Amino acid sequence: MPSVIASAVTSNIESAIVAPIILGDALLHTLDPFIFEFSPGVGPRWYGTAYLSGFLLGWIILRWLATSGRLPMSARQVGDLVTGAVVGVIVGGRLGHCIFYEPHLLVQFASTFPFWGVLELHKGGMASHGGVIGVTIAVLMFARREKIAFLTLADGIAFVVPWGLMFGRLANWVNGELWGRMLPAEMQANSPWWSVKYPRELELFTTLPASFEPLRELAPGTERGSDYAFIEWTIATAYDHAHASHDEVVRVITPVLTAYYPSQFFQAIAEGPALLLLMSLVWLKPRRAGVIGAVFLAGYGALRFATEQFREPDNGVAMVGSLTLPMLLSISMIVAGAGFFAMSRRSPLIGGLLRKTE
Numbered sequence: 001m002p003s004v005i006a007s008a009v010t011s012n013i014e015s016a017i018v019a020p021i022i023l024g025d026a027l028l029h030t031l032d033p034f035i036f037e038f039s040p041g042v043g044p045r046w047y048g049t050a051y052l053s054g055f056l057l058g059w060i061i062l063r064w065l066a067t068s069g070r071l072p073m074s075a076r077q078v079g080d081l082v083t084g085a086v087v088g089v090i091v092g093g094r095l096g097h098c099i100f101y102e103p104h105l106l107v108q109f110a111s112t113f114p115f116w117g118v119l120e121l122h123k124g125g126m127a128s129h130g131g132v133i134g135v136t137i138a139v140l141m142f143a144r145r146e147k148i149a150f151l152t153l154a155d156g157i158a159f160v161v162p163w164g165l166m167f168g169r170l171a172n173w174v175n176g177e178l179w180g181r182m183l184p185a186e187m188q189a190n191s192p193w194w195s196v197k198y199p200r201e202l203e204l205f206t207t208l209p210a211s212f213e214p215l216r217e218l219a220p221g222t223e224r225g226s227d228y229a230f231i232e233w234t235i236a237t238a239y240d241h242a243h244a245s246h247d248e249v250v251r252v253i254t255p256v257l258t259a260y261y262p263s264q265f266f267q268a269i270a271e272g273p274a275l276l277l278l279m280s281l282v283w284l285k286p287r288r289a290g291v292i293g294a295v296f297l298a299g300y301g302a303l304r305f306a307t308e309q310f311r312e313p314d315n316g317v318a319m320v321g322s323l324t325l326p327m328l329l330s331i332s333m334i335v336a337g338a339g340f341f342a343m344s345r346r347s348p349l350i351g352g353l354l355r356k357t358e
Helices: 003-018 046-067 075-100 103-107 128-146 150-175 199-204 210-216 227-239 246-256 263-282 291-310 325-344
Strands: none
Touching: 046 075, 046 150, 075 103, 075 128, 075 150, 128 150, 128 291, 128 325, 150 263, 150 291, 150 325, 199 227, 210 227, 210 246, 227 246, 263 291, 291 325
């Protein structure tokens, strides 16, 4: 978590000790990243299921576009293209995360499985910009092998990508990662219903409010002087809905936590339904190959840039002035979209969503 949040949280908590505590209406994040567990820490996660759902839905839509004559592909080719895109998303998304946000993982090795930091997918860390690059390379390779125009394939892939982006952002929400920025100070005392608070923010506390003391009687082995163990117990209990002390822990910790923008939802809506609607409106009638890909790149870049205003930059992420790395990458996508549009001017027409080419 960025140090700026830690200092702000410390200030908020120190003020809460001497000021009246007002319970806001923000949602407390207590979602479990596992759908279910076979044993502690082992079981299917919502994150992986989100990616799988995006790939499956993308395959269904691409197959329809191909079999209805809107894309010059066979059903077999759709399956091969989706398989290549899956590899591109995973490899590109993971390498993009490591290169852009955690380069130390590239040289981090261990004696236990999976041995290399880059392969620690179970710990999370996928970059959507990297995923787009990975898919682009996969589509280029497929187009060359199957002798199909790259811009035509790019349009088809671009049209189904928003589903995966949306599911991925919702999975980020379930995992409680990629927090938004803190709400303004004047909104903290009575935080709105759409804001969110995270129990894991307790790990940033340097001083515990007096209101936490009654919880120590409920937490065995966490007497005064062992604040770390006490905080870990408190966080775990907040997330464990079946724990006998869950409700009491939630009641005590919620008032002193900071409210954040739900940036995961902002980006899920922008990168999913909003982007898909934009491409659909453009593609209602036949267009030249490459136009839909251009709309995707420019639309995603613009929407991502806008929603990044509500997302807290990752700790240590590169910045140029007030622009974060994701913002800079989004600007590059807008430029790439302009390039796609320029290339599309000499491309053949492809069928629209409402009618095919004549």
